[in-house]
Structure formats: structure tokens, C-alpha cells
Amino acid sequence: xxxxxxxxxxxxxxxxxxxxxxxxxxxxxxxxxxxxxxxxxxxxxxxxxxxxxxxxxxxxxxxxxxxxxxxxxxxxxxxxxxxxxxxxxxxxxxxxxxxxxxxxxxxxxxxxxxxxxxxxxxxxxxxxxxxxxxxxxxxxxxxxxxxxxxxxxxxxxxxxxxxxxxxxxxxxxxxxxxxx
Amino acid sequence: xxxxxxxxxxxxxxxxxxxxxxxxxxxxxxxxxxxxxxxxxxxxxxxxxxxxxxxxxxxxxxxxxxxxxxxxxxxxxxxxxxxxxxxxxxxxxxxxxxxxxxxxxxxxxxxxxxxxxxxxxxxxxxxxxxxxxxxxxxxxxxxxxxxxxxxxxxxxxxxxxxxxxxxxxxxxxxxxxxxxxxxxxxxxxxxxxxxxxxxxxxxxxxxxxxxxxxxxxxxxxxxxxxxxxxxxxxxxxxxxxxxxxxxxxxxxxxxxxxxxxxxxxxxxxxxxxxxxxxxxxxxxxxxxxxxxxxxxxxxxxxxxxxxxxxxx
Numbered sequence: 001x002x003x004x005x006x007x008x009x010x011x012x013x014x015x016x017x018x019x020x021x022x023x024x025x026x027x028x029x030x031x032x033x034x035x036x037x038x039x040x041x042x043x044x045x046x047x048x049x050x051x052x053x054x055x056x057x058x059x060x061x062x063x064x065x066x067x068x069x070x071x072x073x074x075x076x077x078x079x080x081x082x083x084x085x086x087x088x089x090x091x092x093x094x095x096x097x098x099x100x101x102x103x104x105x106x107x108x109x110x111x112x113x114x115x116x117x118x119x120x121x122x123x124x125x126x127x128x129x130x131x132x133x134x135x136x137x138x139x140x141x142x143x144x145x146x147x148x149x150x151x152x153x154x155x156x157x158x159x160x161x162x163x164x165x166x167x168x169x170x171x172x173x174x175x176x177x178x179x180x
Numbered sequence: 181x182x183x184x185x186x187x188x189x190x191x192x193x194x195x196x197x198x199x200x201x202x203x204x205x206x207x208x209x210x211x212x213x214x215x216x217x218x219x220x221x222x223x224x225x226x227x228x229x230x231x232x233x234x235x236x237x238x239x240x241x242x243x244x245x246x247x248x249x250x251x252x253x254x255x256x257x258x259x260x261x262x263x264x265x266x267x268x269x270x271x272x273x274x275x276x277x278x279x280x281x282x283x284x285x286x287x288x289x290x291x292x293x294x295x296x297x298x299x300x301x302x303x304x305x306x307x308x309x310x311x312x313x314x315x316x317x318x319x320x321x322x323x324x325x326x327x328x329x330x331x332x333x334x335x336x337x338x339x340x341x342x343x344x345x346x347x348x349x350x351x352x353x354x355x356x357x358x359x360x361x362x363x364x365x366x367x368x369x370x371x372x373x374x375x376x377x378x379x380x381x382x383x384x385x386x387x388x389x390x391x392x393x394x395x396x397x398x399x400x401x402x403x404x405x406x407x408x409x410x411x412x413x414x415x416x417x418x419x420x421x422x423x424x425x426x427x428x429x430x431x432x433x434x435x436x437x438x439x440x441x442x443x444x445x446x447x448x449x450x451x452x453x454x455x456x457x458x459x460x461x462x463x464x465x466x467x468x469x470x471x472x473x474x475x476x477x478x479x480x481x482x483x484x485x486x487x488x489x490x491x492x
Contacts, residue, residue, distance in 0.1 A: 067204065070205075070216040070217070070218040070246075070482075071216070071217060071218070075218055075219075075485075075486045076485060076486055076487075079486065079487050080181075080482065080483050080486040080487050081486075082197065082200070082201070083200070083201050083204040083205070084204070085204060086204070086207060116217065120211065120212075120213040120215070120216075121211060121212075121213070122212070
């Protein structure tokens with residue numbers, strides 16, 4: 001079975017715009033807001049949301065990346081994973097509103113690891129979560145504050161997010177696990 | 181990667197993965213919380229049959245930064261003096277829960293023996309075996325060279341590295357030649373003829389007896405300690421003559437290109453192979469090497485322990 005395109009490039013653009021507006025609405029402007037993308041695809045997503053917020057508000061929004069590999073709960077089960085860069089904006093995250101950005105929210109384990117990683121870097125005023133796709137099947141009590149698209153899936157399906165920065169095209173595909 | 185026994189076992193990709201991992205892990209040192217929870221609940225045993233300051237402390241710091249528990253064994257003051265063997269000592273440490281054994285031993289091949297004998301199931305990291313290999317030292321040397329001469333990424337393609345001194349007894353030189361050439365560097369060994377090992381022509385490097393010849397186009401000079409504890413014969417007429425012909429003083433340092441750096445694996449014999457002036461000078465990266473050693477060993481422990489149950 002071929003993978004079905006659930007979001008195309010225009011949809012992805014609209015969703016990013018809506019998330020940017022939602023974050024601004026919820027935090028009453030962009031002051032004190034820091035976006036941290038979770039590698040790989042959370043990072044360009046965070047950058048795009050920050051750019052959109054900046055163009056609405058008229059001043060830049062700090063954005064960084066947060067690698068959670070060393071905080072995962074499956075170390076030793078899946079073999080070593082390569083590390084990505086953690087890049088925290090110079091002003092730090094103490095007392096800021098940190099918005100974690102990832103492409104797909106699934107079991108919630110990546111976000112659990114990210115919360116631990118945030119904890120080691122500083123003490124933000126609040127931590128929120130923005131994801132492009134929520135596909136369900138949570139294994140931990142974690143939910144997203146800003147969701148691009150709720151996508152009911154079965155465990156036999158796979159969700160693939162492609163972004164221009166990493167894959168050359170903006171789209172979200174829903175396929176079966178073995179065809180991915 | 182189940183064990184790390186020899187720098188020669190690492191291919192280019194594996195070596196770069198370790199260096200890149202170390203590069204990311206180095207940033208932990210700059211944070212308020214200098215610890216990662218990665219290896220929580222795992223135990224690293226330092227098994228040191230030979231004296232060491234840097235390597236033992238460095239492995240201990242690396243393991244602790246990754247939240248592993250550390251048990252340290254040193255031969256002095258242990259049951260080794262009562263005749264306990266390597267095998268029994270290792271079995272004892274494994275019985276206490278060690279999943280990784282970091283081994284420093286005076287016999288060449290000890291790490292390989294421990295890893296491949298089937299005595300224990302733990303991973304083995306070679307922290308120096310006799311005059312054979314010291315792979316984590318080679319990794320930290322490569323890391324330091326890459327950081328200062330290649331901007332901290334990629335390989336060492338085209339870099340000219342001169343290694344000077346007691347090549348015969350140096351496990352560092354052997355590991356460095358293997359790893360640095362894997363990463364694309366060109367290595368020249370400089371030593372008195374008596375301190376050049378038999379079979380060096382099969383190593384992937386040049387050999388010269390004249391230090392001054394090698395200076396003008398070197399990007400890095402690595403000075404080795406004269407290992408008097410391993411010398412049971414007269415390898416050179418006098419310490420003074422050695423240091424005049426093979427020591428790095430400020431006269432020789434002045435002949436190096438401006439960008440060239442000086443490394444030493446430590447411990448130094450100041451005044452013998454390197455003068456205090458050069459060791460404390462602006463080219464010297466000897467303290468950087470120690471700091472980088474912790475990051476590199478964190479990367480090695482992570483790679484070894486995170487593949488323990490997955491594919492090796």
C-alpha cells in the first residue's frame with residue numbers, strides 16, 4: 001500500500017502559522033518565550049515557528065535545539081544513537097516559557113526525556129509542547145499544548161514527516177509500517 | 181562496539197562517530213549540572229595493574245559524568261601481591277556487577293586476552309597494555325588536533341604529525357599512528373635508531389633519525405616520554421645527549437610553522453624530552469589534551485555500554 005499524503009506543503013505552512021499564533025496568544029506575546037526544537041525535524045520546525053512569530057511581533061524570538069539522546073529510557077536496548085547538537089540561546093532558559101517543538105508526538109517518551117534534559121539546563125517558568133502531528137498511542141501521561149494535526153493511527157501504520165530543510169519537500173505521509 | 185582494544189580496530193566512520201559524540205558531550209562541562217543520566221545504574225570498573233594518574237582519573241570522571249558507578253582497583257595494596265591472577269581479579273570485579281572493565285596492564289595483549297578468553301561477559305576497554313596500544317589516548321590526540329587545526333569537525337586529511345622520542349616502548353605512538361593515518365594524517369616518527377621498534381617499516385608512516393629535518397613542515401609535534409621504567413639497557417649515551425638531539429626546546433620550536441601545535445601524552449620529564457619553556461608556551465596543548473580526554477572517554481563508554489544488548 002502506498003503512503004497517503006495527509007498534509008501537503010501548503011497545509012504544513014498553514015499549520016506552522018496557526019501554531020505561531022497560538023503560542024503568541026497563550027503567552028500574550030513573545031516576550032520570555034524560547035523555542036527549543038528536538039532533533040532532527042523539530043529543529044527546523046522550531047526555527048520556522050520562531051520566524052513566523054517574529055514577523056507577527058516584529059522582533060526576533062530566541063530559538064535553539066535540545067538533543068535528548070542521553071536522556072532516553074531505551075539506552076542499551078537499541079544500540080548507540082548518534083548525538084545531535086544541543087544549542088541553548090545565550091540568555092538561558094531560567095524563568096522563560098520554553099516551548100518544545102517536535103514533529104510527531106507518539107509514545108511521549110521523547111518528550112519525557114526532553115523534560116529531564118530541560119531540568120538539567122535550568123528552571124523555566126513553564127514548559128509547553130508544540131507538535132506538527134499527534135498520532136496517539138501515548139505510553140506516558142503527556143499531552144501537547146499546540147497540535148498541528150491530530151492523526152488517528154493504528155500501531156501498524158507509520159507517520160513520516162518530511163521538511164524542506166531535511167528532506168527537500170514539506171509533507172506528512174501516512175503509510176503502513178513495512179512499506180516505510 | 182562491544183570492546184575497545186586497539187586503535188587499529190577503528191575504521192574511519194567509527195573513529196569519526198566517537199569524535200563527534202565527544203564533541204557534543206564536551207558541552208556538558210559548560211553547564212550548571214555537569215552530569216547526564218545516561219549510564220545510571222551501570223557499573224564501570226577501573227582495573228589498573230600499572231600506575232596512572234591521568235587515564236584513571238579521566239575514566240573515573242567520564243563514568244561519573246554519565247552517572248555510572250565506578251569501582252577502582254589498583255594493583256598496589258591489592259591481592260595481586262598475594263599472587264592473584266588477572267583472570268581472578270576480573271572475575272571478582274564482574275561478580276561485583278561491573279559491566280565494563282577498563283584495563284591498564286603491563287603485559288602487551290592483556291586487554292585482548294581478557295576480552296576474548298570467555299572468562300567474563302563484561303566489555304573491555306584497553307587503557308594501555310604494555311608497549312602495545314592505548315586507543316583512548318589516540319582518540320583524545322586526534323580530538324585535540326581536530327579541535328585546534330580542523331575547527332572541530334571532519335577528519336585529519338593532509339595533516340602532518342611528527343611523533344618524537346621513545347617509539348620502541350610507546351603504546352601511544354603505536355595507537356596514534358594507527359588512528360591518525362586512518363583519519364588521513366601523515367605521520368613521521370623521529371627517534372634514535374635504538375628506540376625504533378623492529379618492523380616499523382610495516383607501519384603506515386615515515387621514520388627519520390633527525391628531528392631538525394622534520395620540523396619545518398610539521399602541523400603538530402607530539403613529544404613522548406622517555407620510559408626509563410621499561411628500559412633495561414642503555415639506549416642512548418646520556419640524558420644530556422638525548423635531550424640535545426631529540427628534545428623540544430625553544431630553538432627547535434621556533435623552526436615550526438606559526439600554526440603548529442605541541443602535544444605530550446604526559447607525564448612529562450621537563451628538561452628531558454621537552455623544556456619547561458615549550459611545555460608552558462603558547463603552542464602547547466597539553467592541558468587541553470587532559471580536558472579532552474574526559475569527553476573522549478565519555479564517548480567511548482557511551483558507545484560500549486549502549487550497544488551491550490543491541491547489535492554490537
